[in-house]
Amino acid sequence: MHDAVIVGCGPTGLMLAGELRLAGVDAVVLERRTSQKLAGSRGGGIHSRSIELLDQRGIAERFLAAGKTVQTASFGNTQLDLGGLPTRHPYTLALFQNHIERLLLEWVEEELGVEIRRGVEVIGVSADDDGVEVQLAAGGPVRARYVVGADGGRSMVRRAAGIPMVGPDATRSSLIAEVEVAGEPVQQGKVDGRGIHGLYPMGGGLVRVVVTEASLGPATEPTLAELRQALTDAFGTDFGVHSPTWLSRFTDATRQAESYRKGRVLLAGDAAHVHSPTGGLGIGLGLQDAVNLGWKLGQVLQGISGAGLLDTYHAERHPAGERALKYTMAQSLFQKSDPRQEALRDLLGEVLRVDGAGAPIAALITGLDVAYDVGPGHPLLGRRMPDLDMATGAGPARVYGLLHRGRPVLLDFGGPGLEPGAWAGYVQHVRATYDGAWQLPVLGAVAAPTAVLVRPDGYVAWVGEGSADGLAEALGTWFGTLGR
Numbered sequence: 001m002h003d004a005v006i007v008g009c010g011p012t013g014l015m016l017a018g019e020l021r022l023a024g025v026d027a028v029v030l031e032r033r034t035s036q037k038l039a040g041s042r043g044g045g046i047h048s049r050s051i052e053l054l055d056q057r058g059i060a061e062r063f064l065a066a067g068k069t070v071q072t073a074s075f076g077n078t079q080l081d082l083g084g085l086p087t088r089h090p091y092t093l094a095l096f097q098n099h100i101e102r103l104l105l106e107w108v109e110e111e112l113g114v115e116i117r118r119g120v121e122v123i124g125v126s127a128d129d130d131g132v133e134v135q136l137a138a139g140g141p142v143r144a145r146y147v148v149g150a151d152g153g154r155s156m157v158r159r160a161a162g163i164p165m166v167g168p169d170a171t172r173s174s175l176i177a178e179v180e181v182a183g184e185p186v187q188q189g190k191v192d193g194r195g196i197h198g199l200y201p202m203g204g205g206l207v208r209v210v211v212t213e214a215s216l217g218p219a220t221e222p223t224l225a226e227l228r229q230a231l232t233d234a235f236g237t238d239f240g241v242h243s244p245t246w247l248s249r250f251t252d253a254t255r256q257a258e259s260y261r262k263g264r265v266l267l268a269g270d271a272a273h274v275h276s277p278t279g280g281l282g283i284g285l286g287l288q289d290a291v292n293l294g295w296k297l298g299q300v301l302q303g304i305s306g307a308g309l310l311d312t313y314h315a316e317r318h319p320a321g322e323r324a325l326k327y328t329m330a331q332s333l334f335q336k337s338d339p340r341q342e343a344l345r346d347l348l349g350e351v352l353r354v355d356g357a358g359a360p361i362a363a364l365i366t367g368l369d370v371a372y373d374v375g376p377g378h379p380l381l382g383r384r385m386p387d388l389d390m391a392t393g394a395g396p397a398r399v400y401g402l403l404h405r406g407r408p409v410l411l412d413f414g415g416p417g418l419e420p421g422a423w424a425g426y427v428q429h430v431r432a433t434y435d436g437a438w439q440l441p442v443l444g445a446v447a448a449p450t451a452v453l454v455r456p457d458g459y460v461a462w463v464g465e466g467s468a469d470g471l472a473e474a475l476g477t478w479f480g481t482l483g484r
Helices: 011-022 048-056 060-066 097-111 156-161 224-235 282-301 307-333 339-352 359-366 471-478
Strands: 002-007 027-031 068-070 072-075 078-081 092-094 115-118 122-127 132-136 142-149 173-180 188-191 196-203 206-212 242-251 255-257 265-267 389-392 395-398 409-412 428-433 438-440 444-446 451-454 460-464
Touching: 002 011, 002 132, 002 282, 011 027, 011 097, 011 282, 027 142, 048 060, 048 282, 060 097, 072 307, 072 359, 078 339, 078 359, 097 115, 122 142, 122 156, 142 156, 142 282, 156 265, 173 224, 188 224, 196 224, 206 224, 224 242, 255 307, 282 307, 307 359, 451 471, 460 471
Parallel strands: 002 027, 002 142, 027 115, 142 265, 409 428
Antiparallel strands: 068 092, 072 078, 122 132, 132 142, 173 206, 173 242, 188 196, 196 206, 389 395, 389 428, 409 451, 438 444, 451 460
16 A cells, blocks of 8 residues: 555646655655656746745756746736745746656656656545545556545546535636647737637747637537637638647636545645636646645654644645635636726726735735734744745755755744754754844735744744744644654
């Protein structure tokens, strides 16, 4: 029996596999594809918090080297400057999903040695008191203590577990494709009452096409004939499109799993939330799910924490996902020509151009505003720890450099003596000094703490304000049985 089975080898499944390996867990990934190769380039990038998560594991630079950074994001027709955000990565990274998967695969499979089984189709999941049985289309079942569905919007794991998806139905559908066209590829773009339409040359004669259909399309993969018709409806010509390497349909349906956990079955990424690709949040949401879940599931499987810790995964990530989905719905609303919506978009643009007014939206888009409810107190509680440049007894250090192994850190900034006690073998205790201002997205400067307990996912679980009050309780809450 495996500790965990991850169904799906996309960005979410790969990131979770890496997190579980760092936690010392025996996890296997089951993937329907026979190789990691994708049809088409798919999603187009990740935002600041997702880049920070990669930085926390020491792998951000390889992603940055492969992509292009852009210091703006948009809401309606307003460009938001990300350059002033208090992060080491105040930008969006434009990098297609096929490259994101390739780089994650190198880390997970080649460097960490995670087992990935390809050409495996999961057709059912059944759980009992002792574990989960994953049924396969060919061969015997795979058994594990827990299973995580990272298998996309049509998740078999979610359906087998009977977890409902709730939210607004689709109002329109769009086709997306990578094709060749007759003649020289030329960029085209327009917005009408149906939605956004465009052709974007990608080099090598290939063109990415996005076109909104005249009516809501069926829940099936489209044909080249449907693409030609949709282009003709929008532009009066089909541009002679031919030889598609990728052709798909998406809608503005926005749905979220009622629960991210049902006993021994958990959901992450698109299996837990589906939405319009507007704003490019999908890949990043999945990575954030994976990093939140990975250390918690790892501790449960290692016997460090009780199974109740897994309830905090839903409690933290469901609200964060819900807030992000509201952004995609609002942004999608503006992506068609309608006088009333245009009036609202223009008025919002006036407001967002006022100094500082766009900061909350920028923080939402980038994921830097996420605040988990870990109790009242200092503004740092439940928020991502800033990546400070500190001085330590071992020399200069960055906070995120201390998180590369996926272990919690107790940072002591010269307050009263702190000791992790029974957790000393698991929690890194680092004495450091930092003289700069403590800056948080949206909130701005906050009072400097004397100590901080940072979870493996980079979020603050406890703040010392001149004493060790509450430290033992926080250690017990998040890293339970080590202290018993």
